[in-house]
Amino acid sequence: MLSMIVAMAKNYVIGKDNQLIWHLPEDLKRFKKLTTGHTIIMGRKTFESLGRILPNRRHVILCHDMAMKIENENIEILEDISMLEKYIQSEEEHFVIGGATIYRLLMPYANKLYITKIEEEFEGDVYFPEIKEEEWQEVEREEGIKNEKNPFNYEYITFIKKNNK
Numbered sequence: 005m006l007s008m009i010v011a012m013a014k015n016y017v018i019g020k021d022n023q024l025i026w027h028l029p030e031d032l033k034r035f036k037k038l039t040t041g042h043t044i045i046m047g048r049k050t051f052e053s054l055g056r057i058l059p060n061r062r063h064v065i066l067c068h069d070m071a072m073k074i075e076n077e078n079i080e081i082l083e084d085i086s087m088l089e090k091y092i093q094s095e096e097e098h099f100v101i102g103g104a105t106i107y108r109l110l111m112p113y114a115n116k117l118y119i120t121k122i123e124e125e126f127e128g129d130v131y132f133p134e135i136k137e138e139e140w141q142e143v144e145r146e147e148g149i150k151n152e153k154n155p156f157n158y159e160y161i162t163f164i165k166k167n168n169k
């Protein structure tokens with residue numbers, strides 16, 4: 005199954021100039037806790053913006069460039085979303101970690117959303133797709149820790165897809 009994990013602003017902005025806009029170490033800790041030991045699926049631009057291979061996670065990178073090669077046993081490069089079928093069909097949870105293009109493409113195949121929602125608006129150039137009330141059921145909501153290093157009001161909200169087949 006596919007789960008999506010994202011940090012987004014109140015206005016659905018998720019990034020600017022191929023980078024994250026805010027720094028929320030508490031959210032990064034949570035991202036690490038949830039995704040470690042799992043497969044993370046991402047677009048080529050998000051992989052580039054990470055700037056490194058994240059430890060203890062299998063990376064699936066979507067990229068049209070058939071010549072792209074990265075020699076690492078934890079990296080798989082796929083040229084088409086149809087090649088994700090085995091991840092979509094499996095019982096195991098796999099995490100779609102962005103960016104905007106990949107969230108948009110894979111939203112119809114996802115069963116769960118882990119949203120970090122920052123209660124502020126930001127200017128950006130990429131957005132998370134609309135979370136439609138008729139498609140998604142909120143199952144959990146928790147306030148994020150606010151302090152000197154995490155200077156925003158934010159919540160962790162989990163949704164599952166309604167009428168999941």
Ligand SMILES: NC(=O)c1ccc[n+]([C@@H]2O[C@H](COP(=O)([O-])OP(=O)(O)OC[C@H]3O[C@@H](n4cnc5c(N)ncnc54)[C@H](OP(=O)(O)O)[C@@H]3O)[C@@H](O)[C@H]2O)c1
Nearest residue numbers: 011019022023047048049050066067068102103104105106
């Ligand atoms: N806030 C968050 O939680 C979060 C999380 C992740 C990313 N982000 C932000 O999102 C932004 C990046 O998003 P983005 O939409 O620009 O890029 P992206 O989704 O990360 O990557 C897009 C790339 O994926 C490849 N791709 C797209 N569709 C494909 C398909 N059907 N088959 C094969 N490959 C495909 C293409 O690579 P090629 O061009 O190489 O073919 C495309 O250029 C950055 O600002 C990043 O910081 C935010």
